[in-house]
Amino acid sequence: MSDIPVGSPPAPPGRHAAPGGWYPDPLDRSRERYWDGWQWSRNTRAAERPPQAPAPQPVGAPGAYAALPATGYGVRSTGVSRQAATTADGVPLAGWWWRALAGLVDAVLVGVVTGLLSLPFYTELVRAVGAYWGETFRAAQAGSTTPPPTPNFAAMLSGTDQLLLVLIGLAVGLAYHLPLLRLRGATVGMLACGLRVVRLDEGRAPGPLEWPRVLTRTLIWVLPGALGVFPFTLLTVADVLLPLWHPKRQTLHDLAARTQVVRLR
Template identity: 35%
Template structure:
Protein backbone atom coordinates (compact mmCIF):
# COMPACT_ATOMS: atom_id res chain seq x y z
CA UNK A 1 0.00 0.00 0.00
CA UNK A 2 1.54 3.34 -1.00
CA UNK A 3 2.33 5.80 1.74
CA UNK A 4 0.80 9.23 1.03
CA UNK A 5 0.73 10.69 4.52
CA UNK A 6 -3.09 10.43 4.49
CA UNK A 7 -4.64 7.72 6.73
CA UNK A 8 -6.36 5.01 4.64
CA UNK A 9 -8.64 2.05 5.17
CA UNK A 10 -8.16 -1.34 3.44
CA UNK A 11 -11.29 -3.34 2.70
CA UNK A 12 -11.84 -6.92 3.97
CA UNK A 13 -13.85 -9.16 1.60
CA UNK A 14 -14.78 -11.63 4.27
CA UNK A 15 -11.86 -13.97 3.72
CA UNK A 16 -8.84 -11.76 2.99
CA UNK A 17 -7.68 -8.12 2.76
CA UNK A 18 -8.27 -6.67 -0.70
CA UNK A 19 -6.21 -4.17 -2.68
CA UNK A 20 -9.05 -1.62 -2.44
CA UNK A 21 -8.27 1.29 -0.12
CA UNK A 22 -9.99 4.60 0.67
CA UNK A 23 -9.09 7.68 2.75
CA UNK A 24 -10.05 7.31 6.39
CA UNK A 25 -12.71 9.80 7.50
CA UNK A 26 -12.65 11.17 11.00
CA UNK A 27 -15.89 10.70 12.84
CA UNK A 28 -17.47 13.89 14.10
CA UNK A 29 -20.30 13.76 16.58
CA UNK A 30 -23.46 15.42 15.15
CA UNK A 31 -23.90 17.30 18.40
CA UNK A 32 -20.35 18.68 18.15
CA UNK A 33 -20.68 19.51 14.44
CA UNK A 34 -23.85 21.52 15.11
CA UNK A 35 -22.17 23.77 17.65
CA UNK A 36 -21.68 27.40 16.48
CA UNK A 37 -18.09 28.41 15.84
CA UNK A 38 -18.30 31.81 17.56
CA UNK A 39 -19.46 33.03 20.98
CA UNK A 40 -22.95 32.09 22.12
CA UNK A 41 -25.43 32.62 24.91
CA UNK A 42 -25.14 30.14 27.80
CA UNK A 43 -27.72 27.90 26.07
CA UNK A 44 -25.84 27.88 22.76
CA UNK A 45 -27.52 30.54 20.59
CA UNK A 46 -24.93 32.35 18.39
CA UNK A 47 -24.36 36.03 19.16
CA UNK A 48 -24.81 38.65 16.46
CA UNK A 49 -21.66 40.01 14.84
CA UNK A 50 -20.71 43.64 15.39
CA UNK A 51 -21.13 44.42 11.70
CA UNK A 52 -24.66 43.04 11.67
CA UNK A 53 -25.58 45.15 14.70
CA UNK A 54 -24.24 48.32 13.10
CA UNK A 55 -26.05 47.65 9.82
CA UNK A 56 -29.29 46.99 11.69
CA UNK A 57 -28.86 50.30 13.50
CA UNK A 58 -28.35 52.12 10.20
CA UNK A 59 -31.57 50.59 8.84
CA UNK A 60 -33.47 51.74 11.94
CA UNK A 61 -32.06 55.24 11.59
CA UNK A 62 -33.32 55.37 8.02
CA UNK A 63 -36.71 54.01 9.10
CA UNK A 64 -37.11 56.59 11.87
CA UNK A 65 -35.10 59.65 10.89
CA UNK A 66 -35.96 60.06 7.21
CA UNK A 67 -39.77 60.21 7.72
CA UNK A 68 -39.28 62.43 10.78
CA UNK A 69 -37.16 64.90 8.81
CA UNK A 70 -39.81 65.07 6.10
CA UNK A 71 -42.72 65.52 8.51
CA UNK A 72 -40.94 68.16 10.62
CA UNK A 73 -39.50 70.08 7.67
CA UNK A 74 -41.79 73.14 8.12
CA UNK A 75 -40.79 73.59 11.76
CA UNK A 76 -37.12 73.07 10.90
CA UNK A 77 -37.25 75.76 8.21
CA UNK A 78 -39.00 78.14 10.62
CA UNK A 79 -36.41 77.49 13.33
CA UNK A 80 -33.51 78.03 10.93
CA UNK A 81 -34.96 81.35 9.81
CA UNK A 82 -35.41 82.49 13.41
CA UNK A 83 -31.86 81.43 14.32
CA UNK A 84 -30.48 83.22 11.27
CA UNK A 85 -32.29 86.41 12.22
CA UNK A 86 -31.00 86.07 15.78
CA UNK A 87 -27.42 85.63 14.54
CA UNK A 88 -27.71 88.58 12.16
CA UNK A 89 -28.88 90.86 14.98
CA UNK A 90 -26.07 89.65 17.25
CA UNK A 91 -23.34 90.10 14.62
CA UNK A 92 -24.50 93.57 13.56
CA UNK A 93 -25.08 94.86 17.07
CA UNK A 94 -22.73 97.55 18.35
CA UNK A 95 -22.89 95.98 21.83
CA UNK A 96 -23.54 92.23 21.35
CA UNK A 97 -24.93 90.47 24.40
CA UNK A 98 -23.89 86.80 24.59
CA UNK A 99 -26.42 86.06 27.32
CA UNK A 100 -29.30 87.51 25.32
CA UNK A 101 -28.19 85.59 22.25
CA UNK A 102 -28.06 82.30 24.19
CA UNK A 103 -31.50 82.83 25.71
CA UNK A 104 -32.90 83.61 22.28
CA UNK A 105 -31.26 80.47 20.89
CA UNK A 106 -32.74 78.34 23.68
CA UNK A 107 -36.14 79.90 23.03
CA UNK A 108 -36.04 78.79 19.41
CA UNK A 109 -35.02 75.25 20.37
CA UNK A 110 -37.68 75.12 23.07
CA UNK A 111 -40.39 76.03 20.59
CA UNK A 112 -39.18 73.47 18.08
CA UNK A 113 -38.90 70.74 20.71
CA UNK A 114 -42.41 71.46 22.00
CA UNK A 115 -43.84 71.37 18.48
CA UNK A 116 -42.01 68.20 17.43
CA UNK A 117 -42.12 66.29 20.74
CA UNK A 118 -44.37 63.72 19.07
CA UNK A 119 -41.35 62.54 17.03
CA UNK A 120 -39.47 61.60 20.21
CA UNK A 121 -42.53 59.83 21.61
CA UNK A 122 -43.06 57.83 18.41
CA UNK A 123 -39.39 56.83 18.30
CA UNK A 124 -39.52 55.67 21.92
CA UNK A 125 -42.73 53.69 21.38
CA UNK A 126 -41.39 52.15 18.16
CA UNK A 127 -38.38 50.66 19.94
CA UNK A 128 -40.22 49.56 23.08
CA UNK A 129 -43.19 47.96 21.32
CA UNK A 130 -41.12 46.24 18.64
CA UNK A 131 -38.82 44.74 21.28
CA UNK A 132 -41.83 43.46 23.22
CA UNK A 133 -43.73 42.21 20.15
CA UNK A 134 -40.98 40.79 17.95
CA UNK A 135 -37.87 40.95 20.11
CA UNK A 136 -36.27 43.21 17.49
CA UNK A 137 -36.64 46.44 15.57
CA UNK A 138 -37.17 46.41 11.80
CA UNK A 139 -33.43 46.71 11.19
CA UNK A 140 -32.69 43.68 13.34
CA UNK A 141 -35.55 41.69 11.83
CA UNK A 142 -34.19 42.37 8.34
CA UNK A 143 -30.81 40.87 9.32
CA UNK A 144 -32.15 37.92 11.30
CA UNK A 145 -31.24 39.34 14.71
CA UNK A 146 -33.20 39.23 17.95
CA UNK A 147 -32.79 40.70 21.43
CA UNK A 148 -33.24 38.31 24.36
CA UNK A 149 -32.22 37.93 27.96
CA UNK A 150 -28.73 36.48 28.04
CA UNK A 151 -29.50 33.74 30.55
CA UNK A 152 -32.84 32.56 29.18
CA UNK A 153 -34.81 32.59 25.91
CA UNK A 154 -38.33 33.91 25.45
CA UNK A 155 -40.11 37.24 25.19
CA UNK A 156 -38.30 40.22 26.66
CA UNK A 157 -39.88 41.42 29.93
CA UNK A 158 -41.00 45.04 30.15
CA UNK A 159 -38.39 45.78 32.81
CA UNK A 160 -35.48 44.68 30.61
CA UNK A 161 -36.88 46.64 27.67
CA UNK A 162 -37.23 49.80 29.75
CA UNK A 163 -33.70 49.57 31.17
CA UNK A 164 -32.23 48.82 27.74
CA UNK A 165 -33.91 51.78 26.04
CA UNK A 166 -33.30 54.27 28.83
CA UNK A 167 -29.60 53.41 29.15
CA UNK A 168 -29.15 53.57 25.36
CA UNK A 169 -31.14 56.79 24.78
CA UNK A 170 -31.80 58.31 28.19
CA UNK A 171 -28.83 60.69 28.06
CA UNK A 172 -30.05 62.05 24.73
CA UNK A 173 -33.44 62.84 26.30
CA UNK A 174 -31.68 64.36 29.31
CA UNK A 175 -29.48 66.55 27.13
CA UNK A 176 -32.56 67.94 25.42
CA UNK A 177 -33.88 68.92 28.83
CA UNK A 178 -30.58 70.61 29.76
CA UNK A 179 -30.94 72.85 26.71
CA UNK A 180 -34.41 73.84 27.87
CA UNK A 181 -33.08 74.86 31.29
CA UNK A 182 -31.27 77.74 29.63
CA UNK A 183 -27.95 76.95 31.34
CA UNK A 184 -25.10 77.04 28.83
CA UNK A 185 -22.62 75.34 31.18
CA UNK A 186 -25.06 72.53 32.03
CA UNK A 187 -25.86 72.04 28.35
CA UNK A 188 -22.19 71.78 27.34
CA UNK A 189 -21.42 69.30 30.13
CA UNK A 190 -24.52 67.28 29.29
CA UNK A 191 -23.64 66.98 25.62
CA UNK A 192 -20.02 66.03 26.41
CA UNK A 193 -21.18 63.27 28.76
CA UNK A 194 -23.72 62.07 26.19
CA UNK A 195 -21.11 61.92 23.42
CA UNK A 196 -18.53 60.04 25.51
CA UNK A 197 -21.06 57.54 26.84
CA UNK A 198 -22.68 57.07 23.43
CA UNK A 199 -19.27 56.44 21.84
CA UNK A 200 -18.36 53.84 24.47
CA UNK A 201 -21.78 52.20 24.29
CA UNK A 202 -21.56 51.73 20.52
CA UNK A 203 -18.00 50.37 20.59
CA UNK A 204 -18.22 48.21 23.73
CA UNK A 205 -19.25 44.96 21.93
CA UNK A 206 -15.97 45.06 19.98
CA UNK A 207 -13.90 44.06 23.01
CA UNK A 208 -16.56 42.56 25.27
CA UNK A 209 -16.36 38.77 25.54
CA UNK A 210 -20.16 38.52 25.68
CA UNK A 211 -20.59 40.99 22.78
CA UNK A 212 -22.74 43.22 24.96
CA UNK A 213 -23.07 46.97 24.64
CA UNK A 214 -23.36 48.91 27.89
CA UNK A 215 -27.14 49.01 27.56
CA UNK A 216 -27.09 45.21 27.09
CA UNK A 217 -25.12 44.80 30.29
CA UNK A 218 -27.55 47.00 32.23
CA UNK A 219 -30.56 45.05 30.93
CA UNK A 220 -28.78 41.65 30.93
CA UNK A 221 -29.59 41.11 27.26
CA UNK A 222 -27.80 39.85 24.17
CA UNK A 223 -28.38 40.43 20.47
CA UNK A 224 -28.43 36.99 18.86
CA UNK A 225 -28.49 35.67 15.31
CA UNK A 226 -31.40 33.37 14.45
CA UNK A 227 -30.36 32.65 10.87
Protein backbone atom coordinates in the same frame (compact mmCIF):
# COMPACT_ATOMS: atom_id res chain seq x y z
CA MET B 1 -26.86 21.46 46.43
CA SER B 2 -25.80 23.25 43.23
CA ASP B 3 -24.25 21.16 40.46
CA ILE B 4 -22.13 24.10 39.26
CA PRO B 5 -18.46 23.26 39.98
CA VAL B 6 -16.12 25.57 41.85
CA GLY B 7 -13.11 27.03 40.08
CA SER B 8 -12.46 27.79 36.43
CA PRO B 9 -10.77 26.36 33.36
CA PRO B 10 -7.05 27.12 33.48
CA ALA B 11 -6.09 30.30 31.70
CA PRO B 12 -3.88 30.02 28.60
CA PRO B 13 -0.38 31.47 29.16
CA GLY B 14 -0.46 35.27 29.12
CA ARG B 15 -4.25 35.52 29.68
CA HIS B 16 -6.07 36.38 32.89
CA ALA B 17 -9.02 34.04 32.24
CA ALA B 18 -9.86 31.14 29.99
CA PRO B 19 -12.00 32.06 26.92
CA GLY B 20 -15.66 31.11 26.80
CA GLY B 21 -16.47 27.72 25.31
CA TRP B 22 -17.30 24.08 26.01
CA TYR B 23 -14.91 22.35 28.43
CA PRO B 24 -14.87 18.85 29.93
CA ASP B 25 -17.23 18.94 32.92
CA PRO B 26 -15.24 18.63 36.16
CA LEU B 27 -18.20 16.77 37.70
CA ASP B 28 -18.81 14.25 34.93
CA ARG B 29 -16.21 13.35 32.31
CA SER B 30 -18.87 11.94 29.96
CA ARG B 31 -20.23 15.43 29.27
CA GLU B 32 -19.10 19.00 28.68
CA ARG B 33 -20.06 22.18 30.54
CA TYR B 34 -20.16 25.73 29.12
CA TRP B 35 -17.66 28.23 30.58
CA ASP B 36 -18.84 31.80 29.71
CA GLY B 37 -15.49 33.50 30.25
CA TRP B 38 -16.27 34.35 33.89
CA GLN B 39 -17.82 31.29 35.51
CA TRP B 40 -19.30 27.85 34.88
CA SER B 41 -22.91 27.83 33.65
CA ARG B 42 -25.60 25.21 34.21
CA ASN B 43 -25.59 24.29 30.50
CA THR B 44 -24.14 20.87 29.74
CA ARG B 45 -24.06 18.54 26.76
CA ALA B 46 -22.79 15.06 25.98
CA ALA B 47 -19.09 14.93 25.17
CA GLU B 48 -18.45 14.82 21.41
CA ARG B 49 -15.53 12.41 21.89
CA PRO B 50 -14.00 10.47 24.78
CA PRO B 51 -12.07 12.76 27.13
CA GLN B 52 -8.38 12.96 26.34
CA ALA B 53 -7.25 15.22 29.15
CA PRO B 54 -7.96 15.71 32.87
CA ALA B 55 -10.78 18.05 33.86
CA PRO B 56 -9.91 21.77 34.13
CA GLN B 57 -8.56 22.74 37.53
CA PRO B 58 -8.95 26.01 39.43
CA VAL B 59 -6.48 28.66 38.28
CA GLY B 60 -3.30 28.35 40.27
CA ALA B 61 -3.77 24.65 41.11
CA PRO B 62 -0.65 22.50 40.72
CA GLY B 63 -0.35 21.19 37.19
CA ALA B 64 -3.24 23.33 35.89
CA TYR B 65 -1.50 24.20 32.63
CA ALA B 66 -0.07 20.74 32.23
CA ALA B 67 -3.63 19.37 32.23
CA LEU B 68 -4.48 21.28 29.06
CA PRO B 69 -4.57 19.70 25.61
CA ALA B 70 -1.70 20.58 23.32
CA THR B 71 -3.91 22.87 21.23
CA GLY B 72 -6.97 24.98 21.92
CA TYR B 73 -6.58 25.05 25.74
CA GLY B 74 -9.57 22.72 26.01
CA VAL B 75 -11.82 24.88 23.82
CA ARG B 76 -13.42 23.19 20.82
CA SER B 77 -12.61 25.93 18.33
CA THR B 78 -10.05 26.76 15.69
CA GLY B 79 -8.76 29.81 17.55
CA VAL B 80 -8.63 31.40 20.99
CA SER B 81 -10.78 34.44 21.70
CA ARG B 82 -11.72 36.22 24.90
CA GLN B 83 -15.22 36.77 23.52
CA ALA B 84 -17.93 34.14 23.62
CA ALA B 85 -19.15 33.06 20.19
CA THR B 86 -22.52 31.83 21.43
CA THR B 87 -24.92 32.20 24.32
CA ALA B 88 -24.58 29.64 27.09
CA ASP B 89 -27.22 27.47 25.36
CA GLY B 90 -25.44 27.54 22.00
CA VAL B 91 -27.12 30.30 19.92
CA PRO B 92 -24.61 32.34 17.84
CA LEU B 93 -24.09 35.90 19.07
CA ALA B 94 -24.44 38.77 16.60
CA GLY B 95 -21.21 40.29 15.31
CA TRP B 96 -20.47 43.97 15.83
CA TRP B 97 -20.87 44.90 12.15
CA TRP B 98 -24.30 43.31 11.92
CA ARG B 99 -25.39 45.19 15.02
CA ALA B 100 -23.98 48.42 13.59
CA LEU B 101 -25.86 47.91 10.31
CA ALA B 102 -29.13 47.22 12.16
CA GLY B 103 -28.57 50.32 14.30
CA LEU B 104 -27.96 52.44 11.20
CA VAL B 105 -31.25 51.29 9.64
CA ASP B 106 -33.09 52.09 12.87
CA ALA B 107 -31.42 55.50 13.14
CA VAL B 108 -32.47 56.44 9.60
CA LEU B 109 -36.09 55.43 10.22
CA VAL B 110 -36.31 57.24 13.56
CA GLY B 111 -34.45 60.26 12.18
CA VAL B 112 -36.83 60.70 9.23
CA VAL B 113 -39.92 60.65 11.44
CA THR B 114 -38.31 62.92 14.06
CA GLY B 115 -37.19 65.37 11.37
CA LEU B 116 -40.65 65.62 9.84
CA LEU B 117 -42.26 66.27 13.22
CA SER B 118 -39.59 68.87 14.07
CA LEU B 119 -39.89 70.91 10.86
CA PRO B 120 -42.31 73.52 12.30
CA PHE B 121 -39.75 74.49 14.95
CA TYR B 122 -37.06 75.16 12.34
CA THR B 123 -39.15 77.24 9.93
CA GLU B 124 -37.90 80.61 11.20
CA LEU B 125 -34.34 79.34 11.45
CA VAL B 126 -34.34 78.04 7.86
CA ARG B 127 -35.85 81.32 6.61
CA ALA B 128 -33.18 83.34 8.45
CA VAL B 129 -30.34 81.20 7.10
CA GLY B 130 -31.70 81.55 3.57
CA ALA B 131 -32.01 85.34 3.91
CA TYR B 132 -28.48 85.64 5.30
CA TRP B 133 -26.92 83.71 2.43
CA GLY B 134 -29.03 85.68 -0.07
CA GLU B 135 -27.70 88.97 1.32
CA THR B 136 -24.15 87.61 1.32
CA PHE B 137 -24.47 86.60 -2.34
CA ARG B 138 -25.89 90.00 -3.34
CA ALA B 139 -23.12 91.82 -1.46
CA ALA B 140 -20.51 89.75 -3.26
CA GLN B 141 -22.12 90.56 -6.63
CA ALA B 142 -22.04 94.29 -5.78
CA GLY B 143 -18.32 94.05 -5.03
CA SER B 144 -18.65 94.62 -1.29
CA THR B 145 -15.90 93.14 0.89
CA THR B 146 -17.95 93.46 4.08
CA PRO B 147 -20.39 90.58 4.65
CA PRO B 148 -23.78 91.30 6.21
CA PRO B 149 -24.04 90.89 10.00
CA THR B 150 -24.55 87.30 11.11
CA PRO B 151 -27.93 86.75 12.81
CA ASN B 152 -28.05 85.08 16.21
CA PHE B 153 -29.32 81.73 14.97
CA ALA B 154 -29.22 80.16 18.43
CA ALA B 155 -31.71 82.74 19.74
CA MET B 156 -34.25 81.67 17.12
CA LEU B 157 -34.89 78.44 19.07
CA SER B 158 -36.25 79.26 22.51
CA GLY B 159 -35.65 77.09 25.53
CA THR B 160 -39.20 75.80 25.21
CA ASP B 161 -38.64 74.90 21.56
CA GLN B 162 -35.44 73.02 22.42
CA LEU B 163 -37.21 71.10 25.18
CA LEU B 164 -40.03 70.17 22.80
CA LEU B 165 -37.50 68.96 20.24
CA VAL B 166 -35.90 66.70 22.86
CA LEU B 167 -39.33 65.35 23.83
CA ILE B 168 -40.20 64.67 20.18
CA GLY B 169 -36.97 62.70 19.69
CA LEU B 170 -37.55 60.76 22.90
CA ALA B 171 -41.20 60.01 22.08
CA VAL B 172 -40.41 58.80 18.56
CA GLY B 173 -37.56 56.61 19.83
CA LEU B 174 -39.71 55.02 22.54
CA ALA B 175 -42.67 54.54 20.19
CA TYR B 176 -40.37 52.80 17.70
CA HIS B 177 -38.36 50.52 20.00
CA LEU B 178 -40.73 49.54 22.81
CA PRO B 179 -43.51 47.73 20.93
CA LEU B 180 -41.12 46.06 18.48
CA LEU B 181 -38.83 44.72 21.21
CA ARG B 182 -41.78 43.56 23.28
CA LEU B 183 -43.69 41.85 20.46
CA ARG B 184 -40.90 40.72 18.11
CA GLY B 185 -37.75 40.89 20.21
CA ALA B 186 -36.18 43.00 17.45
CA THR B 187 -36.43 46.36 15.71
CA VAL B 188 -36.94 46.74 11.96
CA GLY B 189 -33.17 46.99 11.45
CA MET B 190 -32.58 43.84 13.51
CA LEU B 191 -35.26 41.92 11.64
CA ALA B 192 -33.69 42.95 8.33
CA CYS B 193 -30.28 41.69 9.53
CA GLY B 194 -31.59 38.48 11.10
CA LEU B 195 -30.92 39.56 14.69
CA ARG B 196 -32.95 39.19 17.87
CA VAL B 197 -32.65 40.37 21.48
CA VAL B 198 -32.73 37.57 24.06
CA ARG B 199 -32.34 37.27 27.79
CA LEU B 200 -28.76 36.83 28.95
CA ASP B 201 -27.53 33.31 28.12
CA GLU B 202 -31.06 32.20 27.12
CA GLY B 203 -30.91 32.29 23.35
CA ARG B 204 -33.38 29.43 22.97
CA ALA B 205 -35.90 30.65 25.56
CA PRO B 206 -39.39 31.05 24.04
CA GLY B 207 -41.70 33.98 24.61
CA PRO B 208 -41.27 37.77 24.46
CA LEU B 209 -39.00 39.90 26.62
CA GLU B 210 -40.50 41.24 29.84
CA TRP B 211 -41.65 44.88 29.91
CA PRO B 212 -39.14 46.01 32.61
CA ARG B 213 -36.30 44.55 30.57
CA VAL B 214 -37.55 46.17 27.35
CA LEU B 215 -38.08 49.56 29.03
CA THR B 216 -34.65 49.59 30.69
CA ARG B 217 -32.88 48.65 27.47
CA THR B 218 -34.76 51.20 25.38
CA LEU B 219 -34.37 54.16 27.75
CA ILE B 220 -30.61 53.73 28.10
CA TRP B 221 -30.27 53.58 24.30
CA VAL B 222 -32.78 56.28 23.26
CA LEU B 223 -32.44 58.97 25.95
CA PRO B 224 -28.79 60.00 25.32
CA GLY B 225 -29.46 60.29 21.60
CA ALA B 226 -32.56 62.40 22.16
CA LEU B 227 -30.67 64.83 24.42
CA GLY B 228 -27.94 65.21 21.80
CA VAL B 229 -25.40 67.13 23.94
CA PHE B 230 -21.73 66.24 24.34
CA PRO B 231 -21.62 64.12 27.53
CA PHE B 232 -24.60 62.06 26.39
CA THR B 233 -23.20 61.72 22.86
CA LEU B 234 -20.01 60.34 24.38
CA LEU B 235 -22.10 57.84 26.34
CA THR B 236 -23.77 56.69 23.11
CA VAL B 237 -20.37 56.21 21.46
CA ALA B 238 -19.17 54.11 24.42
CA ASP B 239 -22.41 52.12 24.27
CA VAL B 240 -21.92 51.34 20.57
CA LEU B 241 -18.26 50.34 20.89
CA LEU B 242 -18.46 48.23 24.06
CA PRO B 243 -19.37 44.93 22.28
CA LEU B 244 -15.99 45.02 20.52
CA TRP B 245 -14.32 44.18 23.84
CA HIS B 246 -16.98 42.80 26.16
CA PRO B 247 -16.60 39.01 26.64
CA LYS B 248 -20.33 38.46 25.99
CA ARG B 249 -20.58 41.13 23.25
CA GLN B 250 -22.95 43.24 25.34
CA THR B 251 -23.60 46.97 25.09
CA LEU B 252 -24.32 49.22 28.09
CA HIS B 253 -28.07 48.82 27.53
CA ASP B 254 -27.58 45.05 27.26
CA LEU B 255 -25.76 45.00 30.59
CA ALA B 256 -28.45 47.05 32.32
CA ALA B 257 -31.29 44.91 30.94
CA ARG B 258 -29.34 41.60 31.10
CA THR B 259 -29.83 40.86 27.40
CA GLN B 260 -27.75 39.72 24.45
CA VAL B 261 -28.24 40.00 20.68
CA VAL B 262 -28.11 36.77 18.68
CA ARG B 263 -27.99 36.11 14.94
CA LEU B 264 -30.64 33.74 13.64
CA ARG B 265 -29.37 33.46 10.06
